Amino acid sequence: MLEAVELTKQFKQTKAVDRVNLYLEQGEIVGLLGPNGAGKSTTISMLSTLIPPSSGDVRFHQKSTLKNPAMLRNALGIVPQELALYSDLSAKENLRFFGSIHRLSGAQLQKKVEEVLALIGLTDRQNDLVKHFSGGMKRRLNIGAALLHEPKLLIMDEPTVGIDPQSRNYILETVKRLNEEKQMTVLYTSHYMEEVEFLCDRIYIMDKGCIIASGTTNEIKNILSAEHTVEIKVEKLTEPFLHALHAQPVIRHIAVQDRVITMLSPKEVNIFRLLFQLAEQTDTVLMSIEMKTPTLEDVFLHLTGRALRD
Amino acid sequence: MIGAFVKKQLLLLVRNRHEVLILLGMPLVLITILGFALGNIMDGDHAAVHAKVAFVNEGNEQQERQTFIHEIDTMNIPQEKKQLLIEAAHSIAPITVLKQDVFGDKSVKKYIRIIDVPPAQLEKVRQKDSYAVIIHVPDGFTHQMLEHLLLQKEAPPRIIFYTNEEKAWTAEMVRQIVDDFQRQYSIATALHKAGITHASANIAAHVNGKMETMTKKEPLRAVTYYTVGMSVMFALYIASNIGSYAFEEKRSHVFDRMLLANVSRWAYMAGIFLSATLLACLQLFILYGLTSVIYDITWTDIPAFFVVTLSLSLAVGGLAVLLTALNFRTNSEQASRFFQTVLVTIFSLVGGSYFPAGQLSDFISTIGTLTPNGASMNAYLKLLQGYHFSDVAHSVIYLCLFSIATLLLSIWAFPKRGNES
Numbered sequence: 001m002l003e004a005v006e007l008t009k010q011f012k013q014t015k016a017v018d019r020v021n022l023y024l025e026q027g028e029i030v031g032l033l034g035p036n037g038a039g040k041s042t043t044i045s046m047l048s049t050l051i052p053p054s055s056g057d058v059r060f061h062q063k064s065t066l067k068n069p070a071m072l073r074n075a076l077g078i079v080p081q082e083l084a085l086y087s088d089l090s091a092k093e094n095l096r097f098f099g100s101i102h103r104l105s106g107a108q109l110q111k112k113v114e115e116v117l118a119l120i121g122l123t124d125r126q127n128d129l130v131k132h133f134s135g136g137m138k139r140r141l142n143i144g145a146a147l148l149h150e151p152k153l154l155i156m157d158e159p160t161v162g163i164d165p166q167s168r169n170y171i172l173e174t175v176k177r178l179n180e181e182k183q184m185t186v187l188y189t190s191h192y193m194e195e196v197e198f199l200c201d202r203i204y205i206m207d208k209g210c211i212i213a214s215g216t217t218n219e220i221k222n223i224l225s226a227e228h229t230v231e232i233k234v235e236k237l238t239e240p241f242l243h244a245l246h247a248q249p250v251i252r253h254i255a256v257q258d259r260v261i262t263m264l265s266p267k268e269v270n271i272f273r274l275l276f277q278l279a280e281q282t283d284t285v286l287m288s289i290e291m292k293t294p295t296l297e298d299v300f301l302h303l304t305g306r307a308l309r310d
Numbered sequence: 311m312i313g314a315f316v317k318k319q320l321l322l323l324v325r326n327r328h329e330v331l332i333l334l335g336m337p338l339v340l341i342t343i344l345g346f347a348l349g350n351i352m353d354g355d356h357a358a359v360h361a362k363v364a365f366v367n368e369g370n371e372q373q374e375r376q377t378f379i380h381e382i383d384t385m386n387i388p389q390e391k392k393q394l395l396i397e398a399a400h401s402i403a404p405i406t407v408l409k410q411d412v413f414g415d416k417s418v419k420k421y422i423r424i425i426d427v428p429p430a431q432l433e434k435v436r437q438k439d440s441y442a443v444i445i446h447v448p449d450g451f452t453h454q455m456l457e458h459l460l461l462q463k464e465a466p467p468r469i470i471f472y473t474n475e476e477k478a479w480t481a482e483m484v485r486q487i488v489d490d491f492q493r494q495y496s497i498a499t500a501l502h503k504a505g506i507t508h509a510s511a512n513i514a515a516h517v518n519g520k521m522e523t524m525t526k527k528e529p530l531r532a533v534t535y536y537t538v539g540m541s542v543m544f545a546l547y548i549a550s551n552i553g554s555y556a557f558e559e560k561r562s563h564v565f566d567r568m569l570l571a572n573v574s575r576w577a578y579m580a581g582i583f584l585s586a587t588l589l590a591c592l593q594l595f596i597l598y599g600l601t602s603v604i605y606d607i608t609w610t611d612i613p614a615f616f617v618v619t620l621s622l623s624l625a626v627g628g629l630a631v632l633l634t635a636l637n638f639r640t641n642s643e644q645a646s647r648f649f650q651t652v653l654v655t656i657f658s659l660v661g662g663s664y665f666p667a668g669q670l671s672d673f674i675s676t677i678g679t680l681t682p683n684g685a686s687m688n689a690y691l692k693l694l695q696g697y698h699f700s701d702v703a704h705s706v707i708y709l710c711l712f713s714i715a716t717l718l719l720s721i722w723a724f725p726k727r728g729n730e731s
Contacts, residue, residue, distance in 0.1 A: 097317075101314065
């Protein structure tokens with residue numbers, strides 16, 4: 001349905017997006033995962049025809065959109081990371097305006113506005129000014145504004161940033177419903193692993209402008225099939241113990257938070273014995289050792305050496 | 311769709327109390343303050359300008375007339391024509407008319423005090439700062455005037471002015487009065503040259519009558535002047551406000567939604583233009599409506615008033631689109647801010663919103679009429695003084711052309727893809 005081919009964007013000296021290739025099939029939810037500054041928003045802007053790529057192409061149903069973006073735009077709903085709303089208008093007035101620019105009018109516009117208000121759970125607050133809404137309600141309206149013209153493809157750029165868990169769940173459920181009931185194709189960007197795990201059929205992981213991994217959730221987690229995530233808690237964190245950990249070639253990606261140390265180690269290594277030895281040598285008291293199934297966060301750590309929220 | 315743009319813009323502005331206060335409340339306050347604070351200077355009922363004007367007459371009107379009559383008498387022309395010219399010469403007394411009928415008029419005397427100064431003291435008086443103007447009538451003025459008018463000899467004589475730059479306001483007023491006086495003599499000369507001897511024979515009565523009309527014209531009250539001055543000035547703020555709103559749409563990515571809805575830049579610019587035009591119209595109608603009730607400012611030629619208001623609003627609409635285009639091009643709100651803080655102030659100053667720009671210089675006055683507020687202010691003030699629409703049509707045409715020019719500039723300045731900077 002939508003395909004990015006060798007998509008590149010150069011801003012003066014900075015290459016924000018570097019030869020990105022990705023595709024979306026009809027009816028799937030695809031996640032685009034990466035830390036802040038990874039190039040997700042720039043990629044999305046190019047995919048949605050808002051900015052032209054420096055090189056590469058965006059194809060919609062095999063046709064390039066660079067010269068003629070209208071067909072893609074008609075089928076596209078976009079939920080920007082920013083609240084693209086008029087805060088001095090009510091929810092209903094906002095939706096009516098955005099419906100009007102999609103050439104909806106009269107009874108058809110009225111019906112769509114009511115439908116969308118019900119979908120995003122704002123029917124009761126439709127006449128309230130947006131500036132009086134909570135963050136979660138604004139985010140829901142931000143999504144609603146992209147749905148008025150019944151898009152076939154929805155691109156969502158971090159739609160849950162800075163909201164409460166309840167609103168976040170509501171949004172995730174709404175995206176799931178749109179996909180299941182209306183077969184809407186969704187490209188969902190986030191730096192929340194759990195959202196992407198919950199929603200997406202396939203995932204692209206982006207860092208420093210490049211796609212560094214792609215596949216289904218399981219395929220990506222299998223990148224770490226040969227490694228354990230080990231989390232240990234110590235009574236008191238000491239420099240000799242940390243030095244000793246870093247000196248072990250079988251232990252990688254050590255992250256420390258308070259008295260908790262997280263690391264990756266190969267499955268064939270007996271990590272328990274090694275940890276006890278190091279603790280004894282450095283007079284460190286181990287409080288607990290936990291072996292974990294790798295998460296996408298661990299995969300990202302494995303691939304980039306950094307946590308997603310760094 | 312453009313209707314939706316206009317409705318949205320109206321709702322946004324109406325709900326922004328701060329903006330409403332600036333666009334409607336502020337001009338009303340300023341009209342009241344300036345209208346009453348400067349009322350004593352500008353109002354005809356309260357003459358606070360008491361200018362001293364020195365009158366230096368080197369000639370002797372009576373003697374020069376007698377010399378002229380004697381010359382006629384000795385000329386070799388038919389007796390009947392001789393008699394007619396002598397009768398006409400008796401009725402022409404330009405200096406007497408100027409001093410007694412023009413400067414002696416009750417309404418002029420409220421402002422100007424004429425002091426006769428002997429010719430010998432001319433140089434001494436010129437060194438002093440106490441006089442606003444020195445009117446110097448050269449020797450033989452009356453004789454030359456009679457020869458010019460009745461015998462078609464030489465160019466018309468001129469009265470010499472020495473103006474005090476520190477009292478430009480009064481100097482300008484006196485100069486206008488005397489210029490008009492001299493113009494009437496020129497008209498009479500033209501009639502005379504066309505062979506209407508009777509008209510030239512009654513020049514004094516003619517000039518006298520015309521002068522009375524000029525000087526007795528009801529001056530505009532200060533509150534009326536500032537109603538127009540402040541209204542046209544604050545109408546300009548609509549343009550910068552709309553430009554700022556438009557940039558906010560870009561900043562918050564609302565404009566992206568419009569691009570993705572395949573809204574063309576033409577439709578977007580048309581929406582901006584119509585919104586600004588409509589808002590400026592509304593603002594002006596509200597301000598003029600309220601001031602007509604509160605300060606009893608009467609618009610006699612309502613259709614002409616509507617046309618001038620519409621043409622100013624179109625100019626504001628054009629400016630709004632231009633500022634939007636520049637904001638989008640520079641990817642900042644700088645164009646709107648610069649216009650709001652710097653250009654509106656300059657436009658108001660040279661356009662005459664604070665005081666008549668003619669007081670500063672002719673050049674500034676001319677520049678002032680090229681600003682949308684100056685051009686519309688000229689037209690409004692003339693309508694309030696009872697002029698006809700034909701007298702202000704050039705201002706209306708200018709405002710419409712200004713609007714077209716700004717729209718053309720906007721088309722050039724607006725980024726092709728809208729979201730590029």
